[in-house]
Amino acid sequence: MTLRNGAAIAGVAESRLGVVPGATVLTLQAEAAHAALADAGLTKSDVDAVFCAGRWGRTNLLEVSEYLGIQPQFADGTNVGGASFVYHLGHAAAAIQAGLCKVALILYGSTQRSRQERSLSVGDHKLAFQYEGPFGLPSPVGGYALAAARHMAVHGTTRAQLAEVAVAARQWAALNPAAYKRAPLSLDDVLAAPPVSEPLHRLDCCLVTDGGGAVVVVAPDIARTLPKPPIWIRGYGEALTHMVISQMPDILQSPAAAAGSRAFLMAGMQASDIDVAQIYDSFTITVLLTLEALGFCRPGHAGAFVADGRIAPGGELALNTSGGGLSYCHPGMFGIFLIIEAVRQLRGECGPRQAPRHGNALVSATGAVLSSNATCILERTS
Amino acid sequence: MSEHHPEPDEDSRPWWDALARHLLTYQTCTDCNGVVFYPRNRCCHCLSDALQWHQSLGLGTVYSRTLVHRAPDPRMRDQLPYPVALIDLDEGFRMMSRLVGPDANQTPIGARVQVVFGLGPDGRPLPFFEPVDPVAAPDKRGDANGGGHETT
Numbered sequence: 001m002t003l004r005n006g007a008a009i010a011g012v013a014e015s016r017l018g019v020v021p022g023a024t025v026l027t028l029q030a031e032a033a034h035a036a037l038a039d040a041g042l043t044k045s046d047v048d049a050v051f052c053a054g055r056w057g058r059t060n061l062l063e064v065s066e067y068l069g070i071q072p073q074f075a076d077g078t079n080v081g082g083a084s085f086v087y088h089l090g091h092a093a094a095a096i097q098a099g100l101c102k103v104a105l106i107l108y109g110s111t112q113r114s115r116q117e118r119s120l121s122v123g124d125h126k127l128a129f130q131y132e133g134p135f136g137l138p139s140p141v142g143g144y145a146l147a148a149a150r151h152m153a154v155h156g157t158t159r160a161q162l163a164e165v166a167v168a169a170r171q172w173a174a175l176n177p178a179a180y181k182r183a184p185l186s187l188d189d190v191l192a193a194p195p196v197s198e199p200l201h202r203l204d205c206c207l208v209t210d211g212g213g214a215v216v217v218v219a220p221d222i223a224r225t226l227p228k229p230p231i232w233i234r235g236y237g238e239a240l241t242h243m244v245i246s247q248m249p250d251i252l253q254s255p256a257a258a259a260g261s262r263a264f265l266m267a268g269m270q271a272s273d274i275d276v277a278q279i280y281d282s283f284t285i286t287v288l289l290t291l292e293a294l295g296f297c298r299p300g301h302a303g304a305f306v307a308d309g310r311i312a313p314g315g316e317l318a319l320n321t322s323g324g325g326l327s328y329c330h331p332g333m334f335g336i337f338l339i340i341e342a343v344r345q346l347r348g349e350c351g352p353r354q355a356p357r358h359g360n361a362l363v364s365a366t367g368a369v370l371s372s373n374a375t376c377i378l379e380r381t382s
Numbered sequence: 383m384s385e386h387h388p389e390p391d392e393d394s395r396p397w398w399d400a401l402a403r404h405l406l407t408y409q410t411c412t413d414c415n416g417v418v419f420y421p422r423n424r425c426c427h428c429l430s431d432a433l434q435w436h437q438s439l440g441l442g443t444v445y446s447r448t449l450v451h452r453a454p455d456p457r458m459r460d461q462l463p464y465p466v467a468l469i470d471l472d473e474g475f476r477m478m479s480r481l482v483g484p485d486a487n488q489t490p491i492g493a494r495v496q497v498v499f500g501l502g503p504d505g506r507p508l509p510f511f512e513p514v515d516p517v518a519a520p521d522k523r524g525d526a527n528g529g530g531h532e533t534t
Contacts, residue, residue: 119454120452120453120454121386121454121455122454123386124386124389125386125387125388125389126388126389126391127391128420130388130389130390130391130394131394131420131477131478132478133386133388134388134502134503134504134506134508135466135478135479135480135508136450136453136454136455136458136461136464136466136480136503137448137450137454137466137478138450138452138453138454139454141452142448142450142466145448146446146447146448146466146467146468147446149446149447149448149491150445150446150491153446153490153491153492194451195449195451195463196451196452197448197449197450197451197452197466198448198449198450198451198463199448200448244478245468245478246420246468246476246477246478247420247476251445251446251468
């Protein structure tokens with residue numbers, strides 16, 4: 001069984017991004033939904049499936065469906081952190097292929113910046129968190145800092161190599177009018193930023209913004225009738241390994257390794273075949289670990305791989321061309337924005353930041369503290 | 383409001399009770415011999431309920447560490463910066479902890495450490511780790527079923 005070419009992405013859109021003080025999580029998702037359906041050439045009445053996840057509400061799938069006036073015949077609220085929306089993409093493709101729905105709407109929205117909801121706390125010290133919370137590790141940054149520290153100790157990776165990820169992201173963001181941070185950023189700026197949880201400093205960490213997004217996934221027969229070229233799902237894989245960082249089997253082995261190998265197997269491809277990569281950059285170290293896990297370089301070599309502008313505009317690998325969570329936006333969960341940018345790149349809609357080769361794109365989203373990963377390979381032609 | 387307190391449950395109450403007596407404990411499965419930590423009522427390797435409690439010798443190695451500059455808990459702000467670490471105990475389990483002692487902020491990954499008991503933010507005993515004196519205890523390996531050893 002395969003999802004290959006069983007579904008296509010027909011529409012994508014962001015809501016307002018950055019600082020959106022008057023908005024609610026629902027207004028942002030409605031905005032994005034309307035724009036993504038317009039992008040697809042579809043209307044609300046075509047939607048028969050809703051997928052969402054968020055840090056708001058008690059039953060957010062119910063709340064957002066009600067607000068939009070949609071009574072879906074299929075719905076999924078899988079929540080595995082910021083990777084959730086790429087899980088939704090795979091699950092939507094599976095549901096479409098099984099005949100359970102035809103037009104799926106994936107949604108996200110957050111007002112965490114304007115409402116100052118961001119916290120470094122894990123919350124109540126119960127269940128697994130009772131064994132970590134009392135020690136004062138800021139979350140999630142501390143978990144990624146532990147991975148970065150070990151990567152440096154085992155592989156000799158340097159803070160400057162981590163900083164290359166942030167600098168390249170900012171160079172891409174400078175080419176993206178929707179990006180929140182576009183001012184030039186140097187390696188020295190990243191190195192001199194105040195420490196948060198060493199070895200990670202402020203500019204190794206993703207932004208804190210508001211924003212929302214939407215993605216429309218459709219059945220093949222619908223995809224072929226729409227005005228824009230469909231973006232086909234060629235390979236998909238997911239994996240999760242733990243919740244709390246002390247339970248991660250190997251802190252340098254991202255679940256992206258298992259998810260990616262499943263996606264590549266389904267697609268009949270490997271990392272060297274990929275034209276455009278959108279890799280969740282919650283922190284600079286996340287990109288290094290994911291590049292290694294997906295086979296873009298050997299384990300331990302990602303520090304050297306990202307150096308010398310290889311992932312910056314004009315470099316060998318068009319990576320995080322929106323500016324990523326580090327410079328474009330990061331409203332708490334970023335996975336949906338990876339899909340949005342990948343689709344725009346594949347359609348050739350990206351203007352000055354357009355990757356020269358854009359026949360296929362890889363999206364790899366990591367959630368919580370290196371806990372979950374979904375990787376999807378998309379392409380323009382089926 | 384980030385002042386949370388550990389909430390012992392039926393899995394963890396024996397662990398917290400042992401800590402109150404300055405004992406660090408863990409479980410093993412008598413069916414599959416797997417080491418289980420954090421405490422559970424079923425083995426996370428084979429789902430057997432045949433779990434036994436053991437006392438750890440409290441000796442281990444720093445798997446990773448981070449020096450924290452932003453405290454999630456306001457009660458910890460006056461301790462900043464402080465080192466949080468993952469410790470691989472010799473009995474085969476990994477746990478989060480704090481590194482303590484005069485050189486705590488410089489204790490590297492790979493360092494041999496031993497448990498010492500201190501107080502958490504709510505006054506509850508917690509297991510912390512400090513470097514093992516390399517002369518007094520040259521890389522002493524723990525016994526996998528090391529019950530009965532005093533660790534304090």
